[in-house]
Amino acid sequence: MIRNVYYQIGRQTYDAKRITLYLNSIGMKCSVKKVRRYLKIADLKPINEPIKRKQNGPKEYLKGKYERLFKYPFRTRYPNQVWVVDITEKHYDNNIYYLCTFKDIFTKKAVGWAVNQMRGFQLVEAAFFNAINHNLTENILKELIIHSDNGTEFKGYQYNRMLKYAGCQISMSWIGRSKDNPHIESLWNIYKKEVLDKSEYTFDEFKYQTNLYFNWYNLERLRI
Known part of the structure; x- marks a missing residue:
């Protein structure tokens, strides 16, 4: 079932957390740990898995043409904000x-x-x-x-x-x-x-x- 969700539902983009979330939503109770272990044994990795990059040191930045109203992390409370x-x-x-x-x-x-x-x-x-x-x-x-x-x-x-x-x-x-x-x-x-x-x-x-x-x-x- 995990393999089917990986290929058919997630289109090879779902990681262990998303697969677990989907399985639980259809009544098949399982843990993230169990799904992650299965994916590792089956050598199934999401094609969008992030690449770890080397962190650079502090850097000076210049302001843009307009004011930066949106500053990360920005907490929104509703859509279209x-x-x-x-x-x-x-x-x-x-x-x-x-x-x-x-x-x-x-x-x-x-x-x-x-x-x-x-x-x-x-x-x-x-x-x-x-x-x-x-x-x-x-x-x-x-x-x-x-x-x-x-x-x-x-x-x-x-x-x-x-x-x-x-x-x-x-x-x-x-x-x-x-x-x-x-x-x-x-x-x-x-x-x-x-x-x-x-x-x-x-x-x-x-x-x-x-x-x-x-x-x-x-x-x-x-x-x-």
Whole structure:
């Protein structure tokens, strides 16, 4: 049963804690220790298992263009309080595909995303409107903080005008400090391992697999 959950339910992404949580939810009582021991014997490891990196010493950081309203660890109390946004890219031969995603740090869901073969404000704009089209009211938008890094798209006039017109508050990481935006970094980490590392994609396949993955991520993937 553990093997079935690992391959069929978790799609090779569930660790011992998530497998145990799923088994307990369907009435099969077991411990994390037992599941972890089985996975070790069967040599089953989640494909998104984090890589341990060497920690660097203290570093000086510069402030971004906008004030850092979102400071990790930030405790949210309800959905649509803080969204984080970023752009990632994937190289396939001579092609580069770009993905922009907005993520709600309370629900841990990707609330809006867009893919394109070109990077720029239009990519961010498409992802933003994909997010706010989910029945968000004007009052919710006025309370919403949207946090990003110091990417060119997020420092531009068009991005500022779009969020200000919607009534959202802009927050920006300090320059070179990835720890200011850990929620989106963790999303990229699992997305790239669970989707992009599997095969080569045409742009249409890349777009289809991304939509398929985020729908599964939002609706079915267990959260701890």
